[in-house]
Amino acid sequence: MNIRREELAKGTLSSTNDMLSGLLALRDENHQPLADDIITDNFILLFVASHDTSATLMSLMIWKLSRDPEVYKKVLEEQMEIIKQREGTEDRLTWAEIQKMKYTWRVAQELMRMIPPLFDTFRQALKDTNFQGYDIPKGWQVYWAACGTHMNNEIFKNPNKFDPSRFDNPPKPIPSFSYLPFGGGLHYCLGNEFARVETLTTIHNFVKMCEWSQVNPEETITRQPMPYPSMGLPIKIKPKCNLS
Template sequence: MLVLWIGALTFIIYITHWVYHWRNPRCNGKLPPGSMGFPFLGEAFQFFKSNATNDVPPFVKERMERYGPVFKTSIMGRPVIVSADPDLNHFVFLQEGQLFQSWYPDTFTELFGRQNVASFQGFMYKYLKNMVLSLFGPESLKNMLPEVERTDCRRLQQWSIQETVELKEATAAMIFHLTAKKLISYDEENATQKLRENFVAFMKGLISFPLKIPGAAYYKCLQGRKNAMKMLKNLLNERQAMPRKSRSDFFDFVLEELQKEGTTLTEKIALDLMFVLLFARFETTSLALTFAVKFLSDNPSVLKKLREEHETILRNRENTDSGLTWKEYKSMTYTFQFINETVRLANIVPVIFRKALREIQFKGYTIPAGWAVMVCPPAVHLNPTKYKDPLTFNPSRWEGVEINGATKNFMAFGGGMRFCVGADFSKVQMAVFLHCLVTKYKEGQITRCFIFANTLCVREQETKTHQNLEPSFRWEPVKGGNILRTPGLQFPGGFHIRLMEIN
């Protein structure tokens, strides 16, 4: 009996000692304040807890109020320094490759592939980045602009004859169709197997609690990726069996690279890259567009200024039948302010991870080597000392502000050497869609112009003067529009709209 008591006491002492060291990690200096939560799990449940606010996520906001803008935590057993400090964020991005490197939790890596572009460093990352820029760089976008406009106008026309349209789903389908066509010449509408369905399943479980149990969101996410990768692999095999004489899409570029002697590209890397590009382009941009239309419907004065800018573009055209030009696109000053304000408040990317390569001192605190650093863009974008009334939608706050990349106070597209290579493509998609939405789309010789006044009117024009337009259609929200963050942004009930003919 005495032996059992001694054994039990020893076990209790060991566990108590272990828990103490879990909650008080060793450090050569002073760790930021904070809690490490429960052993193994850390504060994962609190981190993944859903909320319906446009404000700083409760997980971060509550700890900022208690500990300040830099604090420690643990998520799924991983020690993490959370940064809501613009100076630390800037330092992390600036020192990537020197003091920090890109890092994401094992669950994220499992979802996006062990050899996805976010996992690579140095030369390999730059190599893949240049590959992507060959498709989504400014020169390619200039050539893509007319097709983006035609696609947007055609989709708007299709929506006008439907009873209702769920905007998030509709814009996601539109963008996926265009992106898949440019990447792999894939026609979703005529394909026997629907590639996007697998991406939708993948998206629903992204940034969810990692339970590999059938029926769980994370499990469905894994299955969606598995099925999508199988389809991409089959498409690549078909292209390899029947190569094209000239390059017409990104698959052709990949095949050229795979055939080069001494190439660093592998088929696995190429497929993981393709998966990330398809997902990132349609999902993030469709969320931003849904948010944008919601903001327009709630802010008539913003709509008025946006519409005036785009009608000016139409009036200044020598040929009213011509499509949108690159010069016109670059002249959309207020539109870009509107886009900046939309992505600032949307905070589609709620966290950005890096890992400390060695021990780092910052403002009296120590970041131990090997610890993750979680940059929190919402805390920066909603900082009242930098943005007056930060929860108010006000595109004019960007007047006179030139942003060509990330800054200390704006990181909607990431920052540093990993600034989103698809940022320009997303801006083109948003700007052109808004242009079509608030001005016109063509159907034969008829030009229909969309305007809002709590509702969206489609005006038909038989002449080329853009005057005396009589409303023929109107737009109105039907239901939905509420958001949920888990912590990624979602519209659980969708955002349903209706385009109707006015009798």
Template structure:
């Protein structure tokens, strides 16, 4: 028996030892290759950018988030590393080796090569809460299909018919919450009020999307659910009672339940009309009707409709509201700019034949200086600091190699706050936008195939909101030096309270 065991052991060693040695050699070579990529220690021509990887797994994540929370990502994290390593450098964030790129050429290269060299790469918590079936996660033909469904409603032609409706939604809210009467937004007996500007802008943007694009009531309860979800978007993926992600998941489930009912009711109404009047009976001008129309045709699924609605509300209402808040902050700190802006809006209002007559798209197009002010405010305080991509192949850029699978982070700060692109970049100067800005220098709304599909909607919301506030109210900041913090997106730490009083003429 012992001899049999020895014989069997000898046979196994002869048979398996070569395979075992091969596996060990491959593992060693793989590890050496990984270390070569990370530390450039063997003199190979294919080297990654310089930089520091920090602690094991954690990398420089703690420093990154500290800078982010203080709204000093550029000043405290990016700028010192650019000075030390150059505009292209490596780090490690959230367990992933990451290349941070800066400058217009970097923006052009990575944003225009979406789907070819890189793909969008969001944290798992973001994907689960925003929707893994939304356009954010789609690539290639599926991305183009969904974009083609959304784009007609969100471009100038589609939004033109919505201008009066957007005016009515905003005016009704101001009338109810800021004081006024049916002929003009005036009164409260001349008394001053303190209004939370940031939350007002958030809820109004949410209300515009729900009522003007999605044909649904903008309930306060639903709005609060979206706020809860946002708190978990960049939270650790820990689905345990009491955690931010757990609370966000529960809120997301409530939102989904509401939206599924909205989508199914819309589908039922559209199919009934099609049976009664034919395929051309339904007006596909609203975003919801276009999405449901695509659902009926079998182009997309119900889950894709719901996820894209969720993403649209998130992408629009939170970023647009911050842009509105920063526009008013910059105007408060720059009285001369406010005088020029106010004159532009008073001229538009003076051309109206009736009191409280709604704006038209032509009026909105005349707000050229206001849009310069808004763009300059967003340049200095972008609602989204940048975005992560993932390399789908080895990439040659700036004399370096970015290995397949590594993350790439481009930031708006890399051009917005650079002396190379904007003279005296920290100074507020709307006149910078009197002339066209070179492509991929101003990237507040992204670029390439993933350029923000709601860009024109955001512009419309900002301009109409500014017009109605500055023409009917005197206003001032309660806390002119209120800090901006991040959690996870930037916001005024005290909600940006403003003091308002109605104009008497």
């Protein structure tokens, strides 16, 4: 980091060149550079938040589509219809096409409800408060777990049933801070839209180009601490002959 700092100071490197340069160029409220441990913590967090969570969701999608023929059929039909309606010779996804992948994203949403990539986290009470009869003093760390609301029958009817349609015009609005795969409030994940586009793009190309099956059909999901296929999700892949 010291070499990078020198390059920034000399003007031979821009603070917009990459994430590390941007962090090194930041100044706190006293106009002092950030400490190395703060930069390191944030850099590692960015790796985890932008890679591990998205990779987890895409793995869960492949796992689910391998095990549920009905869901796979609907996802495949939606993706093939998008290709069928494509005009001209352009073979790349467009933003408008990604917006049409409503059912595929509903599958992802339901997976994140039942097997949330972010299972829990802590928040600090900013003032003395009371929740359901419990006093929580200012400064205390409050632990929340997504399953407390994700699997609550009063919020999601039949919570143990995999039902992507529950996110498609639900009979009653999902209460705020009840569906939390990307957190909530001021700390809501800034990468939620990136994760959606990344996941939909990957699944689109995967179902378009390949057929696959699990090597271990009985494979379950464990946590390490993120949800992870217990056997590493080995699959047998066969390319499709007709990619149109």
